[in-house]
Amino acid sequence: MSTNTISSVTCIPMRLPFHHWSPSPLFAGRPRDKLDSALVRVQTKDGTVAWGESYCVEPRALTAIFESLIEPLAVGKDADDAALLPGMQRALHNLGRSGPVVHALAGLDIALWDLRAKRAGAPLYALLGGKQRDSVRVYASLLQYYGHPGRLEEVTARALGEGYAEIKLHERTADALGVVRRTAGIGVPIMVDTNCAWLPDEAPQAIGEMAQYDPFWIEEPLWPPEAHGVLAALKARTPIPLAVGENAASAHALQELAESESVDYIQPSVIKLGLTATWDLARRCGASRVRCAPQVAFFGPGYLASLHLIAAQHAEVSLERLYVELAHVPYGDSVPIRNGRVEIPDAPGLGADPETDLAEGRYSR
Numbered sequence: 001m002s003t004n005t006i007s008s009v010t011c012i013p014m015r016l017p018f019h020h021w022s023p024s025p026l027f028a029g030r031p032r033d034k035l036d037s038a039l040v041r042v043q044t045k046d047g048t049v050a051w052g053e054s055y056c057v058e059p060r061a062l063t064a065i066f067e068s069l070i071e072p073l074a075v076g077k078d079a080d081d082a083a084l085l086p087g088m089q090r091a092l093h094n095l096g097r098s099g100p101v102v103h104a105l106a107g108l109d110i111a112l113w114d115l116r117a118k119r120a121g122a123p124l125y126a127l128l129g130g131k132q133r134d135s136v137r138v139y140a141s142l143l144q145y146y147g148h149p150g151r152l153e154e155v156t157a158r159a160l161g162e163g164y165a166e167i168k169l170h171e172r173t174a175d176a177l178g179v180v181r182r183t184a185g186i187g188v189p190i191m192v193d194t195n196c197a198w199l200p201d202e203a204p205q206a207i208g209e210m211a212q213y214d215p216f217w218i219e220e221p222l223w224p225p226e227a228h229g230v231l232a233a234l235k236a237r238t239p240i241p242l243a244v245g246e247n248a249a250s251a252h253a254l255q256e257l258a259e260s261e262s263v264d265y266i267q268p269s270v271i272k273l274g275l276t277a278t279w280d281l282a283r284r285c286g287a288s289r290v291r292c293a294p295q296v297a298f299f300g301p302g303y304l305a306s307l308h309l310i311a312a313q314h315a316e317v318s319l320e321r322l323y324v325e326l327a328h329v330p331y332g333d334s335v336p337i338r339n340g341r342v343e344i345p346d347a348p349g350l351g352a353d354p355e356t357d358l359a360e361g362r363y364s365r
Helices: 059-074 084-091 100-120 149-161 174-184 203-213 228-237 251-260 275-285 301-312
Strands: 006-019 034-044 049-055 135-141 167-169 190-193 217-219 242-244 319-322 341-343
Touching: 006 059, 006 100, 034 059, 034 100, 034 301, 049 100, 049 301, 059 084, 059 100, 084 100, 100 275, 100 301, 135 301, 149 167, 149 174, 167 174, 174 190, 174 203, 203 228, 228 242, 228 251, 251 275, 275 301, 301 319
Parallel strands: 135 167, 135 319, 167 190, 190 217, 217 242
Antiparallel strands: 006 034, 034 049, 135 341
């Protein structure tokens, strides 16, 4: 048995308490006070440990998937086997091409990249062809304040005062965007994520009302998000760039968007698709007018994987950072954000391992 044989795969839910200077936002109709994902810990026979991260809405469900499906298929296999992950994807495809099983595989995929880079003694970006930049801009991604003018003004000013030079809103009205534009001033990029707010016949007017405040892009404008033909038609009707991808049903759906140039930015999530699929999308975008700007609403190894990808891809884009006050800030000391930028870590693998509190599951419940 090789020393690179996988000996264990463990799912560690990570539920980080947060505050965003306002009453808790709603998720699925309920107040939300924790940001959920899951650490994926892979260990090989020689004791090497690598880390990934999976999207995790329901920790009990994801943990069961790892215990009953992912670990049994991975343990005893060579971590360097290029056929390992594709074989697992095909073995489990009848459970869906999107959803928690795919998210579990995405976390395993990130961990395997971390493992390969650690064994090579190289930072992850080196396995992606090398870094194109030493640091990247970071934008403050505000949670939803439901159009409350005072809170939007206060939090925008707070983020700008901390050195962020770009802002993203999760709002749905021109009035909310107007408040932030007046607070930020002319020239500050302001993205607007509407979380699939509008039906196709509603979107043109709503976007038209926002145009006076010069949004950098409009993100996830349509319901349903899979309406690719309607997205292309909307793009043709508005000069404001469109960004989609967080809710894509699969990597294949995002490939179609990139190839058809139906939007201006695609936003794959590494903790839903994995780094392999996301890097493939980034390279496809390099041959088109579409830019890959990963969605990064998480804080663990997937955050670092996204950072390495943005450092390595040809097109320069900013890294998303949810702007909240966390009970624990992952990588706060090892990969800090300073003056709206973050340096690319040069240590082997992802560049840092989760802190002991996270690795031991302190925030699992």
